Every structure is written in C-alpha cells, then in structure tokens.
Amino acid sequence: MQTLIIVGHPTPAASATQQFLKAAVQDLREINWHELADVKNHFDQQQEQLLLQKSSRIVLQFPLYWYNIPNILKRWQDQVLTETLQAKLAGKELGIVVNLGKAARDFQLGGSVGFSLSALLSPLAAMAKHFQMRLLPLFVIDRFGYQTQEQRQHLLVAYQQFLELPQPATFAQREDWFLAKLKEKKLQATGQQQQQLELIEQQLLARTADLADLQAVLHPVKEDDEAHGR
Amino acid sequence: MQTLIIVGHPTPAASATQQFLKAAVQDLREINWHELADVKNHFDQQQEQLLLQKSSRIVLQFPLYWYNIPNILKRWQDQVLTETLQAKLAGKELGIVVNLGKAARDFQLGGSVGFSLSALLSPLAAMAKHFQMRLLPLFVIDRFGYQTQEQRQHLLVAYQQFLELPQPATFAQREDWFLAKLKEKKLQATGQQQQQLELIEQQLLARTADLADLQAVLHPVKEDDEAHGR
Numbered sequence: 001m002q003t004l005i006i007v008g009h010p011t012p013a014a015s016a017t018q019q020f021l022k023a024a025v026q027d028l029r030e031i032n033w034h035e036l037a038d039v040k041n042h043f044d045q046q047q048e049q050l051l052l053q054k055s056s057r058i059v060l061q062f063p064l065y066w067y068n069i070p071n072i073l074k075r076w077q078d079q080v081l082t083e084t085l086q087a088k089l090a091g092k093e094l095g096i097v098v099n100l101g102k103a104a105r106d107f108q109l110g111g112s113v114g115f116s117l118s119a120l121l122s123p124l125a126a127m128a129k130h131f132q133m134r135l136l137p138l139f140v141i142d143r144f145g146y147q148t149q150e151q152r153q154h155l156l157v158a159y160q161q162f163l164e165l166p167q168p169a170t171f172a173q174r175e176d177w178f179l180a181k182l183k184e185k186k187l188q189a190t191g192q193q194q195q196q197l198e199l200i201e202q203q204l205l206a207r208t209a210d211l212a213d214l215q216a217v218l219h220p221v222k223e224d225d226e227a228h229g230r
Numbered sequence: 231m232q233t234l235i236i237v238g239h240p241t242p243a244a245s246a247t248q249q250f251l252k253a254a255v256q257d258l259r260e261i262n263w264h265e266l267a268d269v270k271n272h273f274d275q276q277q278e279q280l281l282l283q284k285s286s287r288i289v290l291q292f293p294l295y296w297y298n299i300p301n302i303l304k305r306w307q308d309q310v311l312t313e314t315l316q317a318k319l320a321g322k323e324l325g326i327v328v329n330l331g332k333a334a335r336d337f338q339l340g341g342s343v344g345f346s347l348s349a350l351l352s353p354l355a356a357m358a359k360h361f362q363m364r365l366l367p368l369f370v371i372d373r374f375g376y377q378t379q380e381q382r383q384h385l386l387v388a389y390q391q392f393l394e395l396p397q398p399a400t401f402a403q404r405e406d407w408f409l410a411k412l413k414e415k416k417l418q419a420t421g422q423q424q425q426q427l428e429l430i431e432q433q434l435l436a437r438t439a440d441l442a443d444l445q446a447v448l449h450p451v452k453e454d455d456e457a458h459g460r
Contacts, residue, residue, distance in 0.1 A: 066353065068307075071305035075301035122350055125345065
C-alpha cells in the first residue's frame with residue numbers, strides 16, 4: 001500500500017509539529033512525504049495528479065488556520081483537482097491529519113470555538129464523497145507545543161499506526177504491528193538492547209495471550225447481548 | 231452604514247455572476263466594492279485591516295470551490311487577519327454571498343453533495359464568533375448561469391436589499407426600500423416613464439395599505455397563538 005502524505009503547511013521546515021511527524025515516518029516503508037511548495041504560486045497539475053493516482057491512501061496533513069485548511073492546501077485543491085480525477089480516485093482512502101493551536105475540547109458546542117472539527121472540515125468530507133474516496137477517522141494532534149515527552153511518544157506510535165494499518169485498526173492489528181516493530185528493532189539492536197527488547201516482546205506476547213483468552217470469554221456474551229439488542 | 235464587499239474570486243472580470251453583482255451595486259451608496267487581486271501573491275495587511283475597520287458591514291462574496299472558499303479568499307484570511315483585530319471587529323456584521331455551481335437542493339442530507347452550506351461554511355461562522363461579529367443569514371445564488379431573466383431581476387433586488395437593509399429585513403422594511411427606490415427612479419425618469427412609475431407606486435402603496443390592515447387583524451391572533459404556545 002503506497003501512502004502519500006501531502007503536507008499543507010506554508011513553512012514546514014519552521015514547524016516543530018511537521019518536523020516531528022517527518023522524523024516519525026523515516027523508518028516506515030511505502031510512504032511518500034510530499035511537502036507542498038509555495039514558491040511560484042503554481043502547482044504542476046499533471047505531476048500532482050500522477051502522485052495521487054500512484055497512491056492507495058492519501059493523507060492531507062495541515063495545521064488549522066482560521067478554522068479551515070491553510071491557503072496553500074486550498075490552492076493545491078483549486079489548481080490540481082479536476083473532474084477527470086473522479087474515475088481515478090474512486091475507492092482510494094483519504095486521511096486527515098490536523099494539528100490544532102487551540103485545545104481539542106474547544107471544538108464543541110459550548111467550547112470557545114463552538115464548532116466541531118467534523119463540521120469545520122466537512123468541505124474535505126464533501127470532496128472525499130465527490131471522488132468516492134473512503135474517508136478515514138480524523139487524526140487530531142492536540143496542541144503539540146504543550147505535549148509532554150510521554151504524550152509525544154504516544155503520538156508517534158499512533159501516527160505511525162494511522163499511516164500503516166488498515167483504518168479503523170482493531171486492537172489485534174495494533175498489537176501485531178507492535179510485535180513486528182519490536183522484531184525489526186531487535187535485528188538492528190546491540191547485545192544489551194536486544195535482551196531488553198526480548199523482555200518487552202515476551203511481556204507483550206503474554207499480555208496478548210491473556211487478552212485473547214479474555215476475548216474468547218467475552219465474545220459469546222457480546223453476541224448474546226447483540227442478539228437481544230442490548 | 232459603510233458596507234465593504236470583499237470579492238474573493240480569482241478572475242472576477244471573467245465571472246458573469248460577479249459582473250452582474252458589480253452592476254447591481256452601481257446605484258447604491260455607501261458600498262465599497264473590493265476585488266481581491268491575486269497578482270503578487272501578497273496582501274497589504276495594514277491596508278486591508280484599515281478597510282475592515284472603516285466598515286460596519288463586511289460581506290465576503292465568492293463562488294464555492296471544492297465545497298469551500300476559493301484559495302484567494304483563504305490567503306487573504308491567512309495573511310490579513312490577526313488577533314489584534316478582535317477589539318476592532320467586535321459588533322460589526324459579517325455577510326456571506328456565495329454562488330453555487332451545483333443546485334442548492336444538492337446541499338442537504340441525501341443530496342449529491344450531502345452536506346449543508348451551513349456545515350461547509352462553518353469555518354466562516356467560527357471566524358465571525360472569534361471576532362464577535364454578527365453573522366447575517368447566508369445569501370445564496372443558486373446557479374446563476376441557469377437563471378431566467380425574471381429570476382435575475384429578483385436576485386438583483388434581493389441582493390441590493392441584502393446589502394442595504396438591516397438583516398434579517400422585515401416585510402415592511404423591504405416595502406419601504408422599494409418605495410424609496412421608486413421615488414429615486416422617478417426623479418431621474420422622463421415624462422412617460424414618470425407616469426408609469428407613478429402608477430407602480432400607487433399600486434404598491436395600495437397593497438401596502440391592504441397588508442397593513444391584514445397585519446392589524448392577524449397580529450392579535452398570532453399573539454394569542456403564541457401565548458398558548460401553538
């Protein structure tokens with residue numbers, strides 16, 4: 001699966017968020033990191049359309065400016081997208097990675113913004129519908145500048161999984177993804193690191209086995225509930 | 231009341247809709263027609279902000295491109311609007327004049343677009359809220375290219391009233407506006423035209439008197455209904 005990340009930021013090199021996300025994809029395969037460049041106020045329509053056609057998952061990644069996409073991304077839409085793309089984009093996935101300068105909780109009724117991200121970004125949902133693309137659940141980065149190191153580690157993993165896994169991803173898929181990443185790391189690691197990673201892997205596998213047991217118990221209960229419309 | 235019309239169209243001179251609307255404001259006073267120019271990919275922030283401050287009603291006028299504002303208007307937002315404007319824009323009115331390439335009825339659940347204009351344009355509503363501006367009811371132009379001459383005459387009047395009257399305008403305000411416009415026309419008209427306009431004015435006044443009678447009858451009925459929560 002080829003994933004295209006379209007970075008719609010006027011100055012990605014100056015954005016701590018975009019630099020963090022860029023570092024997060026360095027280890028990933030099948031990712032095409034594409035920063036929109038604002039130099040000549042013009043996009044090569046043919047080249048941009050080819051990029052879209054080559055990809056099965058297209059991710060629009062941007063900060064929210066005035067409760068909307070930044071103008072560089074809007075210009076890309078206005079100059080690149082044509083009706084002829086309809087047949088070529090149908091069935092592809094559209095992901096949205098949006099980072100916020102205000103707290104995510106402000107984007108609701110009674111919040112300081114008062115509009116949900118789902119409402120504010122509905123033009124992109126309408127575009128996805130137009131091209132018969134499948135819109136993935138929003139990936140929201142809640143004020144990166146305020147995040148702790150631990151929150152950023154969680155963000156990194158969630159972002160990588162958002163890019164690499166089928167969406168929405170099941171718990172099992174996320175676990176398998178973790179184990180596969182651990183195996184990769186082990187191959188690259190030195191002696192002592194390898195032992196530590198081995199330990200983590202064993203703990204993770206044990207937990208996965210526990211969870212599988214638990215699910216086997218819960219599964220019939222849930223089915224029974226659903227049959228009774230509970 | 232000074233009204234600023236910000237035309238967010240990449241090539242207004244080539245747009246039949248924008249040219250029609252431009253002709254419609256020729257007779258109006260206190261209107262500042264401001265076409266955003268895309269020549270140098272840059273707006274003079276200070277000058278644009280001064281224009282906003284001078285106006286009590288600010289109208290954003292644009293075609294819907296990819297279910298959103300055109301990139302020229304988004305760039306204007308990104309380059310011109312600053313937090314410092316907050317105190318200066320509070321209490322002003324924000325109008326939205328949007329013209330559609332698809333039928334207005336498509337913008338609803340089950341329609342081909344599937345999203346309402348109120349949802350798609352919510353970023354502008356969030357902006358109005360941000361600046362404590364009063365958002366006027368949307369002014370929607372439903373596929374200008376398909377409109378008949380009669381529909382366009384209605385559009386012209388509705389557009390002029392949208393710009394000149396308090397919004398939302400009452401029936402009485404719209405009637406008074408008509409009579410005032412007729413008086414103006416009469417002053418400029420030649421002999422035979424003047425007689426025709428006189429006739430129209432008399433008919434309109436008679437109808438207005440009838441309506442006033444009708445309202446006097448309906449008013450107590452309505453109050454009674456409302457008192458009973460019907």
